[in-house]
Amino acid sequence: MSATDVRNLGLAALALGIAALLPLYDTGYILSIATTMAMFTVLATSWALFSGPTHYISLATAAFFGLGTFVTGLGFQTLPFWTLPLIAAGLGAILAALVGMVTLRLSGVYFVIFTLGLAELVRQIVTWVQNRTGQRGMYVLTSITERDIYWQLIGLAAVVFLAGWLIARSRLGFALRIIGNDETVAKHAGINTALAKVLLFMVSGAVAACVGAMLAPRYIYIEPSTAFAPLLSFQVVIMALLGGTGRLWGPLAGVIPFTLLWEFISRNAPNQTLLLLGLAFLLIVYVLPGGFVGLYERVQRRYRMEGR
Amino acid sequence: MARVILEVRDVTKRFGGLVAVRDMVFDVHQNEVVGIIGPNGSGKSTMINMISGSFAPSGGSIRLNGQEIAGKPAHRTAQMGVARTFQLVRLLPELSVVENVVAGAAFGHRRRWGREAEQFARALLDRVGMGGQINMPVASLTYINTKRVELARALASEPEVLLLDEWLAGLNPTELETGIALIRSLRDDGRTIILVEHVMDAIRSLCDRCVVMSSGVKIAEGTPTEVLADAEVIRAYLGADEDA
Numbered sequence: 001m002s003a004t005d006v007r008n009l010g011l012a013a014l015a016l017g018i019a020a021l022l023p024l025y026d027t028g029y030i031l032s033i034a035t036t037m038a039m040f041t042v043l044a045t046s047w048a049l050f051s052g053p054t055h056y057i058s059l060a061t062a063a064f065f066g067l068g069t070f071v072t073g074l075g076f077q078t079l080p081f082w083t084l085p086l087i088a089a090g091l092g093a094i095l096a097a098l099v100g101m102v103t104l105r106l107s108g109v110y111f112v113i114f115t116l117g118l119a120e121l122v123r124q125i126v127t128w129v130q131n132r133t134g135q136r137g138m139y140v141l142t143s144i145t146e147r148d149i150y151w152q153l154i155g156l157a158a159v160v161f162l163a164g165w166l167i168a169r170s171r172l173g174f175a176l177r178i179i180g181n182d183e184t185v186a187k188h189a190g191i192n193t194a195l196a197k198v199l200l201f202m203v204s205g206a207v208a209a210c211v212g213a214m215l216a217p218r219y220i221y222i223e224p225s226t227a228f229a230p231l232l233s234f235q236v237v238i239m240a241l242l243g244g245t246g247r248l249w250g251p252l253a254g255v256i257p258f259t260l261l262w263e264f265i266s267r268n269a270p271n272q273t274l275l276l277l278g279l280a281f282l283l284i285v286y287v288l289p290g291g292f293v294g295l296y297e298r299v300q301r302r303y304r305m306e307g308r
Numbered sequence: 309m310a311r312v313i314l315e316v317r318d319v320t321k322r323f324g325g326l327v328a329v330r331d332m333v334f335d336v337h338q339n340e341v342v343g344i345i346g347p348n349g350s351g352k353s354t355m356i357n358m359i360s361g362s363f364a365p366s367g368g369s370i371r372l373n374g375q376e377i378a379g380k381p382a383h384r385t386a387q388m389g390v391a392r393t394f395q396l397v398r399l400l401p402e403l404s405v406v407e408n409v410v411a412g413a414a415f416g417h418r419r420r421w422g423r424e425a426e427q428f429a430r431a432l433l434d435r436v437g438m439g440g441q442i443n444m445p446v447a448s449l450t451y452i453n454t455k456r457v458e459l460a461r462a463l464a465s466e467p468e469v470l471l472l473d474e475w476l477a478g479l480n481p482t483e484l485e486t487g488i489a490l491i492r493s494l495r496d497d498g499r500t501i502i503l504v505e506h507v508m509d510a511i512r513s514l515c516d517r518c519v520v521m522s523s524g525v526k527i528a529e530g531t532p533t534e535v536l537a538d539a540e541v542i543r544a545y546l547g548a549d550e551d552a
Contacts, residue, residue, distance in 0.1 A: 171414055171421060178411050181400035188360060190386035190415035190465065 012161055020154045023147040031146055035218070037259045038153035039211055043232075044240040044251035046160050046207035049167060050200040051237075052245030053176035056107075059233040060099065060115035063122045064092045064205045066228035068212020070126065073138040073222045081144065085152070085213040092209025093202040095122075100198035107183075116230065123228035130224070137223035144217040152214045160207055164248045167200070176200055235262075238277055241284050244291025253292040310337040313500050314359070314469055319368035319378070321354050328354040330524045332368070336469065341491075341501045343511050343532070346521035347545055352504045353395065355521070356473050359502070360392045361385035372468060389417040389468030393475050395504075397454045405442045405449070409433060409460045416465025425464075432460040436490060452483045456490075463494075470494070472503040476510050488513055512536075520544070 022034050043061055051058055068088035075084050103114045130136065167173040175196045178186040186193050216222060235258075243254025258280065266273050288295055314336040321329040329351040336342050344352045358365045361382035370378040377385045391412065400408050409429035413420045420428050433442050436456040441449065449457065455475060462470055476487045488510050495501060495514070505511055511518060511532050518535045520528040522544035528535045535541050 174407075174411070174414060177403065178400055181402050182398050184362075184394075185398050185400060185411070185461075187382035188362075188386050188392055189411050189461070190383050190417070192381075192383045 009165070013158075016154060016158050016161075020151060023150055027145075027147055031150060033259065033263055035146055035150045035153065036263070037255055038150060038157060039215060040236065040239055040255045040259055041252050042153055042157050042160055042211050043208055043236045044243070044255055045157070045164060045248070046204045047236050048240045048245040048251050049160075049164050050176075050197075050204040051240070052250075053173070053180045054197060054200070055180045056104070056197070057112045057237060058115045058201070058204070059112060059230070059237065060096075060118045060205070061208050061233040061236045062228050062230050063115075063119035063233075064095065064208035065212035065215075065232055066119065066122060066126075066224070067091060067095060068209035068214075069216040069219065069222050069227045070138075070212075071209070072213045072216035073140050076140055076142055076217075081142065085156075085210045088209040088213035089206040093206040095209075096202040096205025097198055099205075100201040101194070104194060104197045104201065116233070119228050119230055119233060123224045126224045126228070137221050139221055140216050141220065142217045146218065149214055149218055153211070156207070156210060156214070161248060163203065167203075168248065172196060172199065234277060238280050238284070240291075242280055242288070242291050244288075244293025244295075246290055246293040246297070250291055250293040310339055312336070313338050313373060314502075315369075315371040316355075316359070317369045317371075319355070319358060319365045319370060321351075321358060321363070322366045328524050329358070329365075329521075332519075332521075332526055334519045334526065334529060336500060336502060338500055339495070339498050340516045341495050341503065341514050343515035343518040344502060344504045344521060345506075345511055345518055345535075346527075349523075350521040350544075351524040352521055353473060354524075356392070356471050356502070356504055359385075359469070360390050360471055383415070386416050386465065389465075390471065391416065391462040391465050391467035391469075392471035393455075393458045393462050393473055395473045395477070397451075397458050399446050399449075399454055399457055401446050403446065405433065405438070405444065405446060405457055406430060408446065408457050409464050412461035412464030417468065418466040420464075429460070429464060432463050433457070436460045436463075437486070452479060452487070455479075455487070459490075463499075468500065470499055470501045472501060472505075474504055474506065476505060476507045484509070508536075 023031055043065070047058065047061060050056065071088040071091060072084045075087065099118055103111055106114060175186065175191045178189065178191060179193050179196060183193055212227070219226070239254040239258045240251040241254070242258055243252060244250035261276055262273060265276050284291065290297065312335050316332055316334050319329060319332045320327065332355060344355055346352055357363055358378065359370055361377065361380055361384065364379035368378065369376060372388055372390065375388065377388055377390065400411060403411065406426060406429050409432055410425045413425045413428055430442065436459050438453060438456050438460070441453055446457070459475065472491070475491070476484060479487050484507065491501070491514055503514070515532050517530065518532050519526055520535050520541050527540050527544060528538045
């Protein structure tokens with residue numbers, strides 16, 4: 001481990017520590033926004049662990065997230081609460097493995113469409129099961145407060161950042177970068193590309209399901225159409241790309257401004273939030289192809305050139 | 309006679325009704341350079357792609373050190389000791405030059421990782437003549453240097469057999485001399501090489517043996533001088549007398 005590694009780890013721990021102190025300052029509106037940010041930070045960062053290096057754009061976040069909320073919805077009365085995120089993570093990983101084995105042979109746009117369809121498929125199955133059993137939505141009434149959820153998310157964020165940091169230094173992370181550059185070369189270099197992709201997709205799916213399980217008490221009432229809302233998948237993709245997937249902190253740099261803007265717009269013009277999504281997308285495509293990370297690196301490079 | 313590294317037996321490849329390769333038989337010995345030559349569309353690349361695991365033969369067997377590799381996925385054949393370059397150079401544009409070579413060392417036949425892999429990659433880049441260019445972005449390399457990096461990547465797994473698919477194509481006359489000398493020096497290191505090539509000078513000066521293919525079948529085998537004097541080979545390249 002180099003000196004920079006130690007410094008970066010220290011900085012990350014410090015930042016998370018400060019973030020964890022927030023509920024002591026405010027437990028109302030600010031905490032609510034911070035919880036949303038923490039949720040999207042975890043989702044977008046874990047999304048980028050897989051989609052960043054491979055360039056496979058997954059719109060399946062909502063499927064895993066929804067699965068997680070249902071785990072809590074079905075289990076919170078019978079099981080201790082702390083087991084639910086773990087169960088959700090396990091189920092998310094299994095679902096991701098199944099989906100990954102089928103779809104990761106697909107490339108480009110076919111993969112995108114399939115993952116989008118996946119959330120819808122899971123939602124329809126859940127609705128069908130509920131109709132058969134005469135259930136409708138579920139109430140998740142617990143004593144868990146916003147503050148508890150926030151701390152859980154901060155803890156999960158720490159795990160995700162650490163995992164991302166370790167993966168980036170591992171052969172698996174290197175294999176994923178090679179796959180993202182040229183899958184044919186990857187195969188001929190001796191990489192089991194299907195296995196590498198499925199493994200990382202499982203990490204990303206497990207985290208999203210875990211987040212869903214943690215967030216369920218916040219929604220109080222869960223039904224398939226909100227738990228599996230495709231909007232969530234798009235928000236995660238846009239935030240991650242806006243921040244940039246080239247660095248581990250990239251998605252975070254997208255989540256903060258995007259969540260604030262989203263909040264501002266939904267308070268003042270609730271019907272225009274989709275417009276923000278569209279505009280952010282245009283901004284990424286035309287102005288910020290590498291997100292804020294790309295911009296930062298360009299500026300840094302120019303600064304260095306002038307420094308010479 | 310040196311040990312047989314690669315045995316190709318009765319290998320056939322059909323694409324639907326088209327037979328691209330039919331009943332190919334040849335051996336490659338240790339420390340030998342074997343050229344697969346023939347006119348365009350004669351099935352050379354298909355043959356190479358079957359050895360490297362890009363696709364499975366429809367029939368027949370390919371053995372590497374006695375182990376069957378026919379039909380195994382590309383990452384398995386790579387791990388077992390087959391490395392290749394591509395007809396159209398394929399580098400990893402977002403990675404540095406050194407990382408491009410480490411990519412070949414980290415997952416293949418003889419695995420290296422971390423500082424060891426990096427040092428090995430630098431040594432190989434030096435070996436293929438990259439000199440001071442190794443800190444340049446991949447996108448700004450000259451054509452011959454992209455070929456050098458790709459070659460170093462293939463060498464990085466210390467393969468049992470190295471497949472060079474028209475590695476010398478597209479080089480200008482000066483670069484061609486450098487390229488031929490480089491490949492010859494690899495053979496002197498004791499590598500086993502199969503090359504698919506159109507450049508006759510290279511075939512004459514590099515190959516110990518040539519396998520000549522035409523319309524998917526082997527029409528001749530022998531030293532370059534022998535096969536290039538063979539009537540059937542001349543007919544395959546230049547057309548039959550009555551057409552001329």
